[in-house]
Amino acid sequence: MANYYIPASYLLNKILDVEIIKSPLITAKTIELGNKYSPEFVCTPFKYTLGTMIESLDMGANVLVQFGGGCRYGYYSELQEQILKDLGYKFEMLNLITAGKANVKNIYKTIKKIDKKFNIFKGLYYLFITIKMIKYMDKVDDYIRQNIGFEIEKNSFNNLLKEMLAKFSQVNDPFSLSVLYYKYFKKFKRIKTNKPKDCLKVGVIGELYTLMEPFSNYYLEKQLASFNIQIKRFTNVDYLLFKHKKTINKALIKSKKYMKYKMSADASSNIYWAKYLGINKYDGIIHIKSSFCTPEIGIMPILDKVASNYNIPIIYFSFDANTSEVGMKTRLEAFYDMIEMRRK
Amino acid sequence: MKIGIPKALYYYYFFDKWQYFFEQLNIELVSTDTDKDIIRRGDKYASSEMCLSLKIFLGHVDYLKDKCDYILIPKIDNFGLNDQMCSNFGCLYDLVNNLFDIKILTYELNYLKRKNEKKGLIKIGIELGFDKKFLTKAYKITCLKYNKKLKQLVISNLNKLDSSNKKVLIVAHSYNIHDNYIGKIIVKNLEKYHIEVIYSDLFNDTNNLASYLSPNLYWKYSKENIGSIVLCKEKIDGIIFLSTFPCGLDSLVNELVMRKINKPYLNLIIDDLDAEAGIETRIESFVDIIGQD
Numbered sequence: 001m002a003n004y005y006i007p008a009s010y011l012l013n014k015i016l017d018v019e020i021i022k023s024p025l026i027t028a029k030t031i032e033l034g035n036k037y038s039p040e041f042v043c044t045p046f047k048y049t050l051g052t053m054i055e056s057l058d059m060g061a062n063v064l065v066q067f068g069g070g071c072r073y074g075y076y077s078e079l080q081e082q083i084l085k086d087l088g089y090k091f092e093m094l095n096l097i098t099a100g101k102a103n104v105k106n107i108y109k110t111i112k113k114i115d116k117k118f119n120i121f122k123g124l125y126y127l128f129i130t131i132k133m134i135k136y137m138d139k140v141d142d143y144i145r146q147n148i149g150f151e152i153e154k155n156s157f158n159n160l161l162k163e164m165l166a167k168f169s170q171v172n173d174p175f176s177l178s179v180l181y182y183k184y185f186k187k188f189k190r191i192k193t194n195k196p197k198d199c200l201k202v203g204v205i206g207e208l209y210t211l212m213e214p215f216s217n218y219y220l221e222k223q224l225a226s227f228n229i230q231i232k233r234f235t236n237v238d239y240l241l242f243k244h245k246k247t248i249n250k251a252l253i254k255s256k257k258y259m260k261y262k263m264s265a266d267a268s269s270n271i272y273w274a275k276y277l278g279i280n281k282y283d284g285i286i287h288i289k290s291s292f293c294t295p296e297i298g299i300m301p302i303l304d305k306v307a308s309n310y311n312i313p314i315i316y317f318s319f320d321a322n323t324s325e326v327g328m329k330t331r332l333e334a335f336y337d338m339i340e341m342r343r344k
Numbered sequence: 345m346k347i348g349i350p351k352a353l354y355y356y357y358f359f360d361k362w363q364y365f366f367e368q369l370n371i372e373l374v375s376t377d378t379d380k381d382i383i384r385r386g387d388k389y390a391s392s393e394m395c396l397s398l399k400i401f402l403g404h405v406d407y408l409k410d411k412c413d414y415i416l417i418p419k420i421d422n423f424g425l426n427d428q429m430c431s432n433f434g435c436l437y438d439l440v441n442n443l444f445d446i447k448i449l450t451y452e453l454n455y456l457k458r459k460n461e462k463k464g465l466i467k468i469g470i471e472l473g474f475d476k477k478f479l480t481k482a483y484k485i486t487c488l489k490y491n492k493k494l495k496q497l498v499i500s501n502l503n504k505l506d507s508s509n510k511k512v513l514i515v516a517h518s519y520n521i522h523d524n525y526i527g528k529i530i531v532k533n534l535e536k537y538h539i540e541v542i543y544s545d546l547f548n549d550t551n552n553l554a555s556y557l558s559p560n561l562y563w564k565y566s567k568e569n570i571g572s573i574v575l576c577k578e579k580i581d582g583i584i585f586l587s588t589f590p591c592g593l594d595s596l597v598n599e600l601v602m603r604k605i606n607k608p609y610l611n612l613i614i615d616d617l618d619a620e621a622g623i624e625t626r627i628e629s630f631v632d633i634i635g636q637d
Binding site: 039040041042043046071072074075076077078079082083086095258259260261262263264265267291292294295297298299300301302305318 | 389390391393394395398419421430431432434435437438439441442443450452558559560561562589590591592593595596597598599600603604613
């Protein structure tokens with residue numbers, strides 16, 4: 001997912017004595033592979049991850065790691081294992097989270113199984129650094145998202161980000177990581193932009209995988225930036241790992257009018273965020289999800305109501321392996337024209 | 345006083361209990377069968393990607409909204425850590441509350457947070473102005489009556505297994521197979537060929553058997569369905585998997601089970617396009633496969 005493979009492979013490299021195969025970037029071929037062997041109306045992340053798994057197995061991996069989440073994501077690993085075994089691959093599948101709950105003991109056991117020399121204190125130390133790294137990355141990403149649409153020199157943000165991430169993966173203690181972060185954040189602030197005070201602002205909400213994997217949403221954020229729009233996105237790894245519960249509790253209190261009960265996955269957070277975007281006078285909401293994402297489909301009528309109450313336009317994108325990129329671009333352009341005209 | 349119960353989704357799991365319970369409070373329960381009009385009503389409110397069962401539910405709510413005082417919509421989250429529900433059941437209350445302007449009675453089922461059915465029904469009773477002691481007693485009687493009825497249903501379903509006709513197990517959620525629009529055609533067509541229809545949801549304690557086919561499965565009603573396959577796979581001649589388009593749970597679970605069983609099976613996916621002739625043809629060819637008596 002986007003740049004998050006850097007902290008992940010950093011952590012595994014530091015604590016385990018194994019060879020890590022970085023899964024290849026998602027391409028059209030990956031999707032075709034995944035699509036071919038997947039059930040008919042499963043949600044798109046299943047197809048993407050299955051395609052990636054087949055490609056990594058072809059490259060020689062023999063241990064696959066899959067996580068699990070609150071909705072049907074928790075059941076992916078079992079079916080994927082069966083499909084791959086039916087295809088004739090030999091490997092071991094590790095599922096770290098079952099039924100939405102992480103099993104710490106299980107994780108420790110599996111790590112021990114992979115590498116017998118694993119030291120738990122060393123592991124915790126590097127886990128701490130990795131978590132810090134993710135938090136810093138999310139902060140930088142947020143800043144970039146707000147300003148990248150207005151950069152004067154092209155690619156200046158992306159180049160600096162690449163430089164920063166390369167430096168990050170060589171760090172060995174938390175202190176030097178913090179020093180690096182503050183140094184680079186200053187550099188980011190020094191990049192010249194021509195951002196007007198009343199620029200167009202758009203919030204992006206929706207299902208987490210499609211939001212965070214740029215290939216699966218056809219680089220939607222890049223396109224928004226090319227329209228000179230300031231982007232706000234709430235979902236990031238920091239939120240998923242640490243702020244999930246807190247956000248949902250807050251959401252239940254703040255948007256009592258629209259929901260009484262906690263809903264599964266990110267559904268309740270999305271209602272709260274839509275309301276937040278409405279209150280803070282954003283120019284539009286973009287809701288993206290993979291096709292057949294059940295929790296998000298269930299709240300779409302509620303989001304409609306929030307949007308009409310706060311008088312803020314909302315557009316829904318549903319991404320599948322067969323979604324046409326051109327169609328999505330056209331709709332996005334039309335949406336941009338509309339919010340620009342509303343301003344005048 | 346009248347309480348409306350939409351005849352969809354949770355209706356088929358709880359209606360008997362509710363009937364016994366509200367009967368003692370002198371409250372009438374209102375509901376109706378699914379037909380094309382209900383589906384048309386549901387389509388008006390539903391967003392395009394919702395599953396057919398949820399569309400039918402919204403249609404029922406629309407039908408009931410001016411025919412009763414309250415509508416009963418529980419929020420069903422889980423029956424324990426490994427007995428969870430489809431996420432649609434979690435958003436029903438808020439969905440209806442935002443789409444319609446009606447009075448709703450609600451309670452939460454969340455066994456992880458000790459919110460069970462008894463507490464929920466008593467809470468509703470108190471809201472309607474009844475005495476707590478009376479409600480506790482009423483619930484007790486409800487449970488006794490319900491268990492008796494359940495036993496009868498299970499026994500009649502088990503008896504079918506010993507029939508000399510060809511036997512087909514229908515694996516589907518209760519709200520699909522017992523629905524007037526989705527399930528009726530299939531049962532009707534199978535009975536035309538003198539085939540004994542066995543329902544996957546009318547067994548007792550098939551929950552634990554599911555782990556033979558799928559150890560990590562954590563949806564309660566899917567577990568019961570899959571467990572029934574394990575229970576009676578020696579005695580049946582074929583299996584029909586019935587699901588609505590696009591059911592989230594069935595898309596994964598049925599796919600996994602189909603890869604593991606070695607019985608003839610038919611995978612039927614129903615949508616609201618009303619293709620009755622297509623279903624008839626597919627059932628006919630399936631009957632040919634398992635051999636007619």
